[in-house]
Amino acid sequence: MTMALLEVDNLSIGYRTDSGIHLAVDGVSFRVDRGESLGIVGESGCGKTTIGMALMGLSAPNAKRISGKIRLEGQDLTALSDERMRQIRWRRISMIFQSAMNALNPVHRVRDQITEAIITHEPGLSSHAVAHRTRSLFELVKIPASRLQDYPHQFSGGMRQRVIIAMALACNPSLIIADEPTTALDVIVQNQILSAIGSFQKEMNLGMVFISHDLAVVADVCTHIGVMHAGRLVEYGRQQEVLDCPGHPYTRLLVGSLLTLSDQPADLSDIYKNRRL
Amino acid sequence: MSDTASPAPIQDQPPDLPAGKHRFHWVERFADGWAVYRKNIIGRIGLALLALFALMAVASFIPQLVDPMYHPMTGVDPYISHSTGPSLRHWLGTDYIGRDIFSQLLAGARIAFMVGISSALISILFGTTIGMVAGYAGRHTDLVLMRLADMIMVMPTLLVVLILSALFGQLNIWVIVLMIALFRWPGVARVIRSQTLSLRHRPFIEAARVAGASHLRILFRHILPNVMPLALLYMSFRVTSAIIIEAALAFLGFGDPGTVSWGMMLQWVWKTGHMFQASYWLLPPGICISLITMAFYMTGRAMDDVLDPRLRKEET
Amino acid sequence: MGLRPFVIRRCIEIAVIFFVIMTVLFVLFRLAPGDPVERMVDPSMTPEDAQLLMESMGLDRPVWTQYLYYLKNMATGNMGISFHYGEPVIHILMDRLPNTILLFTSAIILSALLGVFLGKIAAWRRGERTDMLMTVGALFCHTLFLPWLALIMIWFFAYHVGWFPITGMVTPAVWIDPDAGMISKALDVLHHMALPLMTLVLTHFGSYLLIMRSSMLDTLKEDYIITARAKGLTEKTIRDRHAAPNAALPVVTSVGLSLAFSINGGALTETVFTWPGIGRELVFSVSHSDYPLAQAAFLLIAIVVLTANLLVDVLYAYLDPRIRY
Secondary structure (H helix, E strand, C coil), X not given: CCCCCEEXXXXXXXXXXXXXXXXXXXXXXXXXXXXXXXXEEXXXXXXXXXXXXXXXXXXXXXXXXXXXXXXXXXXXXHHCCHHHHHHHECCCEEEECCCCCCCCCCCCCHHHXXXXXXXXXXXXXXXXHHHHHHHHHHHHCCCCHHHHHCCHHHCCHHHHHHHHHHHHCCCXXXXXXXXXXXXXXXXXHHHHHHHHHHHHHHHCCCEEEEEECCHHHHHHHCCEEEEEECXXXXXXXXXXXXXXXXXXXXXXXXXXXXXXXXXXXXXXXXXXXXXXX | CCCCCCCCCCCCCCCCCCCCCCCCHHHHHHHHHHHHHHHCHHHHHHHHHHHHHHHHHHHCCHHHHHCHHHCCCCCCCCCCCCCCCCCCCCCCCECCCCCEHHHHHHXXXXXXXXXXXXXXXXXXXXXXXXXXXXXHHCHHXXXXXXXXXXXXXXXXXXXXXXXXXXXXXXXXXXHHHHHHHHHHHHHHHHHHHHHHHXXXXXXXXXXXXXXXXXXHHHHHHHHHXXXXXXXXXXXXXXXXXXXXXXXXXXXXXXXXXXCCCHHHHXXXXXXXXXXXXXXXXXXXXXXXXXXXXXXXXXXXXXXXXHHCHHHHHHCC | CCHHHHHHHHHHHHHHHHHHHXXXXXXXXXXXXXXXXXXXXXXXXXXXXXXXXXXXXXXXCCHHHHHHHHHHHHHHCCCCECCCCCCEHHHHHHHHHHHHXXXXXXXXXXXXXXXXXXHHHHXXXXXXXXXXXXXHHHHHHXXXXXXXXXHHXXXXXXXXXXXXXXXXXXXXXXXXXXXXXXXXXXXXXHHHHXXXXXXXXXXXXXXXXXXXXXXXXXXXXXXXXXXXXHCCCCHHHHHHHXXXXXXXXXXXXXXXXXXXXXXXXXXXXXXXXXXXXXHHHHHXXXXXXXXXXXXXXXXXXXXXXXXXXXXXXXXXXXXXXXXXX
16 A cells, blocks of 8 residues: 555644643544545534644644544654755645635735745745746736736635645645635635636646635545544545445434435434434 | 623613612623722732822822921921922922922822812813714714814824913913813813714614603613723823823923922923932932823733733733 | 725824814814913013914914914924023924834833733743743733832842943933944934833733733633644744744734823933923923914824824734735
């Protein structure tokens, strides 16, 4: 078996609070290979964003990794120093942020925000090469090169997300973490962004971890699906398997709540009653 | 952000309250606030300093009762008619005509509180009323009032009072207090205005309007209790600026010649050329002004922490 | 580009404010007890000169006409003759104006830069000893009474240690000497400016530091800081290139808001250090009942403050692309 791009092994993360340590992620394990994308679905507070941040090494100051390992191409990220992790960030594993977030710095032009990432990780590159790459990134996400010198507030929500995607791809990472990248966008734009992400992933053979609360979105784009509930990964498998035969009652709830134009709304009361929290 | 201030009761008769709760919600809140305030070390130091100065102010009546030569303004020591250093007889020494510096310092504390608090009260009164009216009435009234506030804020208060004293002669201390207040209200008004703006569209105001309450009633019965904590908070900052402006005026020689303020003391040291030799005279008034400013600032900051619950959690 | 209309609008606003101030001053001068004519014309002038002056200022005409004369005179710079100096007020003030601008501008810029720089570090090292030291230091300096600090400065640095001159802006010997070049003259001014400048900066940087610190703490919670971390930038880069430029914006606003306060301090500083600026002239003229000079000095200071406000607003608009574009 080839080495997995990303291997998460029995990861548990807790938050230090006044009343002790609150477990946010409980013994989660999964793997992502190149070309595959894992969609992690769950409601707010189920721990999915915590996982996303932990993968980037950006856990909050009061978060504590209690156990488990994160291996990127065999390398144990959890054992790395801050400085080593900083060098890996963006270069090998980058992030597409929530569309609701204020992810771009308002006082810098978007072009500078992208070139900054490139220069930090590939200092040897000539300024000409950097500029060329930035331009091609914009072409890739289909934004006119004339917008390169604009400031973030001059872009619409959808275009901003595309800038963020371009930025995430800037250093040719092997793994991308997408955290609710389409949540605040309207459906048409959402569709565009999703297909853009999907196509890049295939073209560049990237691995992807796609975090969302919306099973419909994940079902659209991901090869694998993981369902999280109260910190545990309660369902994990290929997309089709999970959707057709959900094992866990919570998954069934989620699948059942997927509305299609032809379906009758499902009767959820049974499942809800039997659901264990 | 959720509304941390609960809506004022609309009905006139309060419902039956569970035992142990006070009739007025704000008293309860005050008690809660006090408990938090007590934990804040900055607030404690500030309050301690203020207590010290208050003590000084109260004690300022004592020296001349002990012996008329200790009177800050008219006290004449039969044996001393020039500036001397600290001694048992005069704890901080004497000024250039033999008056006791320590009793002057105490009198200065009294003046500082008087000027500071009355000026702050007046500017809070003004500022709150104008801010509320501007925020509530909106549109033209708001525009006019805020433009007025802008214009006044641009003016350097000290220099304005200076010009006024040029025209109207030596100013009485209460006139000075009023002048200062008239130029310091815009800061309060702005803050109160934005608070009022955010309250204006709250459901409980709408409900009161529907119930037929007059505008005046709404303003004073419903909006005022909610903006008052903010107004009181800003009062501490107004006090410091009032004290400083009065001190600067006195320093330049435009204070009320009948009052002994710390600024006046500094003027005497400076103008009589004792600056370089009489450190016992030069240092105390300046230190007092700085300390009282710091005390009010610290108290204000601590109150700010109490009133803003978001901050409360973070600063620990 | 939204900058030009913005500037124009602000200029108009300032002109209106100044106009109101002028008018209020006019009214006050006539409302005050005493003879308004005596206020404008030195009683010790010769009757012929007095008559000439009165005519040029329209003091023998009804109030409304006087007002028009007043406006005209303002526009042409005829603000009367100083009682004390015996010279046209405008000359005296124009002579003093550059000195004030030199001191005032340097003080504001230095204290803002210092406040921003130290506030940035204090926020970054929040809770540590560096932060505590800086915050307490800023608070301490902020509460110092400016005239008192000025006196202490003179006492210590000029009198005690003798490093700096006690008063004034220039050493006459240096300026009279025909061989003295620009550099030595400039150095002399700087030498004299050191103490007043230090006094002003010490009393002002504190509030900027505290504002920068709290602004920085707010900025550090912003999402784009997470992005910067995610991009693998160094801590220093994040602090200086991403957080600080955003955090500095409220400081600029604060500088603008505290300009009135700063000019108070400027006038006090000039008075204590006998720095020949318009602030000092104002204080001096008021204590000597030199009404024409006092009125003109006040108006000139008003112009300076308003212009400074405008410049700060423009600076803010320039620094924040959200306003410019």
